[in-house]
Amino acid sequence: MIELKRLTQRIGVVNPLSLQSAIEHGSYQSFLKLLKTDPMHALQEIERSKLRGRGGAGFPIYTKMIAMAKEASSERYIVCNADEGEPGNFKDRYLLEHDPHCVLEGLLIAAYIVDAHKGFVYIRGEYDQAIEIMQWAIEELKEAGYLGSRIHGSDFDFTLELRRGAGSYVVGEEFAMLESIEGKAGRTRVKPPFPSEKGLFNQPTLIQNVETLANLPLIIKEGGHAFAAIGTPSSTGTKLISLSGNVVHPGVYEVPFGVTLREVITECGGGVPHPHRVQMVQLGGACGPIVPPMLLDLQIDFERFEDYDSKTGAGAIIVMDERQDLFKILKNVSQFFDHESCGRCTPCREGQVHLLDIIEKFDRHEGAMKDLMSLESLARVMNQTSLCGLGQSSVMAVLSSMSYFRDAYFDRMVEEGGGNHG
Amino acid sequence: MRIQEIIKQYPPRDDFLLEMMLAIQKQQPNHHLSEDDMRFIANYCGVKESRVSSVATFYSLLYTEPQAKRVIHVCHNVPCFINGQEGLTESLLSLLNTTIDKPTQDGQFVVKFTSCLGACDKAPVVRVGDQMYTHMNHNKGKALIAQMRGHRHD
Numbered sequence: 421m422i423e424l425k426r427l428t429q430r431i432g433v434v435n436p437l438s439l440q441s442a443i444e445h446g447s448y449q450s451f452l453k454l455l456k457t458d459p460m461h462a463l464q465e466i467e468r469s470k471l472r473g474r475g476g477a478g479f480p481i482y483t484k485m486i487a488m489a490k491e492a493s494s495e496r497y498i499v500c501n502a503d504e505g506e507p508g509n510f511k512d513r514y515l516l517e518h519d520p521h522c523v524l525e526g527l528l529i530a531a532y533i534v535d536a537h538k539g540f541v542y543i544r545g546e547y548d549q550a551i552e553i554m555q556w557a558i559e560e561l562k563e564a565g566y567l568g569s570r571i572h573g574s575d576f577d578f579t580l581e582l583r584r585g586a587g588s589y590v591v592g593e594e595f596a597m598l599e600s601i602e603g604k605a606g607r608t609r610v611k612p613p614f615p616s617e618k619g620l621f622n623q624p625t626l627i628q629n630v631e632t633l634a635n636l637p638l639i640i641k642e643g644g645h646a647f648a649a650i651g652t653p654s655s656t657g658t659k660l661i662s663l664s665g666n667v668v669h670p671g672v673y674e675v676p677f678g679v680t681l682r683e684v685i686t687e688c689g690g691g692v693p694h695p696h697r698v699q700m701v702q703l704g705g706a707c708g709p710i711v712p713p714m715l716l717d718l719q720i721d722f723e724r725f726e727d728y729d730s731k732t733g734a735g736a737i738i739v740m741d742e743r744q745d746l747f748k749i750l751k752n753v754s755q756f757f758d759h760e761s762c763g764r765c766t767p768c769r770e771g772q773v774h775l776l777d778i779i780e781k782f783d784r785h786e787g788a789m790k791d792l793m794s795l796e797s798l799a800r801v802m803n804q805t806s807l808c809g810l811g812q813s814s815v816m817a818v819l820s821s822m823s824y825f826r827d828a829y830f831d832r833m834v835e836e837g838g839g840n841h842g
Numbered sequence: 843m844r845i846q847e848i849i850k851q852y853p854p855r856d857d858f859l860l861e862m863m864l865a866i867q868k869q870q871p872n873h874h875l876s877e878d879d880m881r882f883i884a885n886y887c888g889v890k891e892s893r894v895s896s897v898a899t900f901y902s903l904l905y906t907e908p909q910a911k912r913v914i915h916v917c918h919n920v921p922c923f924i925n926g927q928e929g930l931t932e933s934l935l936s937l938l939n940t941t942i943d944k945p946t947q948d949g950q951f952v953v954k955f956t957s958c959l960g961a962c963d964k965a966p967v968v969r970v971g972d973q974m975y976t977h978m979n980h981n982k983g984k985a986l987i988a989q990m991r992g993h994r995h996d
Contacts, residue, residue: 507919587902605900
């Protein structure tokens with residue numbers, strides 16, 4: 421079996437509604453050990469671990485932490501990004517609902533290292549159960565003295581608040597999230613300055629995804645080198661995969677980096693239902709590329725994925741068999757982004773409308789060669805000029821489909837324009 | 843609880859706007875924020891009404907128009923889509939004899955689309971209030987509506 425349960429090893433064993441149960445299963449040992457040490461040693465371990473963010477962009481956590489360490493301000497924040505809104509992803513929810521203390525311990529460790537004294541867990545409003553469980557977990561932590569002033573006899577003070585989202589995909593983007601925590605519409609800011617310089621309330625802020633934080637107790641416990649021994653040289657540790665679509669056993673699976681898409685789909689997911697076959701796979705979520713079966717031997721690894729303009733970060737794999745129609749999927753994805761664009765920048769706001777319009781033409785078998793050309797240039801402009809990562813990646817499904825399934829576009833052209841099947 | 847009491851649970855600061863609005867909206871019979879509510883919130887936080895309104899109109903889960911008693915949110919993103927979401931939506935709409943976003947005549951139900959609910963391994967999924975219903979199909983939809991109709995006076 422290719423599964424390797426490290427972050428998820430206590431799931432099903434630990435009671436998510438009991439701090440006592442979490443402690444009995446080893447929670448907060450790393451954090452308490454850390455409280456007696458110099459945070460700079462822990463930062464070195466994190467550098468050695470080569471841990472990269474699990475929320476989508478794959479940015480090294482060490483780089484963000486060291487940038488923040490250089491800031492002088494004494495008012496500094498940490499934010500746990502639990503706004504898992506990328507369609508096809510449900511692994512953060514899985515962690516939050518089944519082992520909240522694994523995430524919260526990671527958050528406390530990160531806060532101690534960057535010397536933040538106030539933190540927020542931002543959970544999307546649709547995650548009712550996760551909100552309830554996390555709220556309860558935070559209350560229990562307060563009562564047990566893991567939050568507040570002089571935590572467990574140390575001189576570390578830290579308070580933590582939960583904030584709910586109110587339905588917005590773009591708030592998953594870090595600056596949009598900060599705006600939302602400040603009680604505003606979730607529209608991104610122009611960067612630089614980065615959140616590590618001027619983040620929440622214009623103070624240095626570390627923003628990390630749920631799964632990224634959940635790795636920190638392991639790194640403190642085992643040391644960075646031991647952590648980095650799992651996975652590949654460029655992508656260390658394990659990754660939670662949200663597997664969905666046309667597979668026999670959809671679900672969350674934890675695998676070491678370096679396994680292939682095919683292994684996850686067949687060994688974890690039991691393959692596509694008989695007698696069907698894989699037609700295409702969308703990687704990462706709505707913002708990821710749609711790839712053909714010939715790419716299924718691709719290793720799950722930040723660098724390998726970047727070769728295909730994709731991000732492993734969020735780790736969604738949406739499998740589609742031959743019963744699915746590419747243009748219905750593209751239309752669905754384009755409608756999603758048309759609805760979710762925050763409107764802050766022109767390429768994304770206006771582009772989504774036109775992009776959807778052209779995709780609908782192909783869906784109706786009314787495309788023409790000029791539409792394909794317009795679609796290509798429009799998608800490239802949106803990719804290159806949108807203000808935030810979400811706008812930039814919103815066209816990945818369309819761009820990838822034009823590379824890997826170009827013939828499908830010619831098949832959808834009206835006779836006059838569809839003569840060229842090259 | 844009256845909105846005066848709800849809002850007092852929060853400090854009078856505009857960074858609590860979302861939390862206040864979600865809490866107040868939940869208490870309102872028509873699940874929406876009226877102009878009066880927004881004016882009240884603005885005064886409490888010491889900000890302009892336009893500031894409150896800009897938040898209310900940005901987020902999908904905040905409503906500035908009265909809603910039906912039960913909002914049935916159907917996820918329509920790709921994992922649900924390829925697991926029969928379209929058929930499910932049609933059957934819910936025909937069971938309720940309405941169209942998408944249009945409340946039923948008795949004001950009891952409305953069917954709306956929602957973005958991913960993060961339960962793609964149990965697609966298709968539907969959310970009503972704070973409850974999630976997974977692996978939905980025509981029969982489960984029918985049973986759900988019947989069950990909610992039975993509790994209409996709660």
